[in-house]
Amino acid sequence: MKKPLRYNFRLKPTAEQEAKLIEFGSYARGLWNLLLSENLRRYRYDKTFLFYPEMSKLIKELKVFEEFSWLKSFDSAAAQQVARDLDTALKNSFSKSRLQKFPTFKVSFKQKKLHNDSFRCVNNSNCIRIENGAVSIPKIGKVPIVLHRKLVSEIKTVTVQLSHGKWNVSLTQEVECKTAKRVLHSIVGYDINSQHTVVGSNGWYAKNPKALKRSSTKLKQIQVQLSRREKGSSxxxxxxxxxxxxHGKISRQRLAFAHEVSCSIAKTSDIIVFEDLNVKGMQQFNGHMVNDNVMGMITSLTKYKVELNGGIYHEIGRFVKSTSICYQCKHPHKFGLIVREFACESCGLVQCRDLAAAKSIENTGENDLMATGIVARVTPKFQQKTSIKTKVFELSKFGVGTEKKEAA
Incomplete structure (x- = not known):
């Protein structure tokens, strides 16, 4: 099975190429606003929307008029991708499962004071390729690229974006996933919190590096200097x-930390269990802490890396209680966030709050997977005569598994 993945690289465009990239980004933003305004006008007229087939036809018809001659300078495949993106955004706003807002207009980076314009091209007839340290982009030419790793497969699409003053390119490639493991030798549950970014039920943990807090002093100094400058001056x-x-440096530090943690988690065991966190709701409570802790990023990165290794990724329900539960007698407790260690009221065991939550997540995830029939518990032959036993599972889709069945 193949899975599409994105690999990011740094671009080093010349002055002429950079001006062309900025121009293409503004074309993509202008086309988005044009198609969105036409959708709003159509809805006010007859309560209908334009979707991809109608929007694609509209783009071709607009190229005839002199006012929209800039559409001819824009790559036609990139223009079609803008229509596809708007079509997806419209459908997601209607879907009850996605719960996304209705698409809005994109303002220029001068008004937002952000340089984040982007556009996406499709590799039709091998028009996008990397040769002699440069990537060829339609109607722009060969732009120098920092190729820090080899390409996995053929390039499907390329997304060019200006982020924090640096030009980046995202290449979509199809990666071959490993075959699903029939025998799964370990399961680990992970708890995400503010003190330690991730705590595993096997005792492994990763401390929060707090990239924003470490750079807060320098950040405040620059902000004070900016407030004293005359706005618009050099x-x-x-x-x-x-x-x-x-800010770009802080963002890259967070991303690097999330990749390191997710790689360590994906290689640790065959079954990974997380809890489904309401990250957006937690940001309203303490946005700086949640952003600096990269909670949502770690789970999303871990998910695809576990699938690449042939393992199983599972998330327990959002409203399932996992914290403040004794992992020995399963007795629930009630205490505030300030309490990090507690003694069980039933058995008297002193335990770490985060470790107990991770073990509770592991047990809940194991019960969910076995109840749905995804995995079955087995007893390997090499563990029958030993006192120390590890949990071993078998995928049910390869055969009917029972607890009495012996693993080969």
Whole structure:
């Protein structure tokens, strides 16, 4: 089975190429706003929307008019991708399962004071390829690229974006996943919290590096300097660029930490269990802590890495109680977030709050997987005569598994 993945690389465009990339980003933003305004006008007229077939036809018809001659300068495949993205955004806003807001207009980076325009091209007839340290982009040419790793397969799409003053390119490739493991030798549950980013039921944990907090002093200094500059002056723009660069550094530190943690988790065991956190709701309570802890990023990265290794990724229900439960006698407790260690009221065992939550998540995930018939508990032959036994499972879809069945 193949899985599409994105690999990010840094671009080093020339001055002419950079001007062309900015121009293409503004074309993509303008086309999005144009199609969205037409959808709103159509809805006010007859309560209907334009979807991808109608929007694709509209783009071709608009190229004839002189006012929309800029559509001819834009890559036609990239224009079609804008229509596809808007079509997906409209359908997701109607779907009850996605719960996304209705798409909004995109303002220019000068108004938002952010340089985050982007556009996506499709590799039709091998028009996008990497040769001699440069990637060829339709109607732009060969742009130098920092190729820090080899390509896995053929390029499907390429997304170019200006983020924090740096040009990045995202190449979509299809990666071959490993075959699903028939015998699963271990299961580990993970609890995500503010003190330690991740705590595993096997005793492994990763401390929160707090990239934003470490750079907070320098960040405040630059913000104070920016407030004293005359808005729009050359020194104001230089200070603004320094602030943007520092935010980019913090963002890259968080991403690097999330990749390191997710790789360690994916290689640890065959079955990974997390809890389904309401990250958006937690951001309203303490947004800086949640963002600095990369809670949602770790789970999303771990999910696809476990699937690549042939393991199983599972999330327990959002409203299932997992914290403040004794992992020995399963007795529930009630106490505040300030309590990090507690003694069980029933058995008297002193235990760490985070470790107990991780073990509770593991037990809940194991029961869910066995109840739904995804895995079955087995007893390997090499563990029958030993006192120390580890949990071993077998995928039910390869055969009817029972607890009495012996693993080969």
């Amino acid at each position: 020194r104001w723009h230089k200070t603004k660029s320094r602030l943007n660069t520092l």
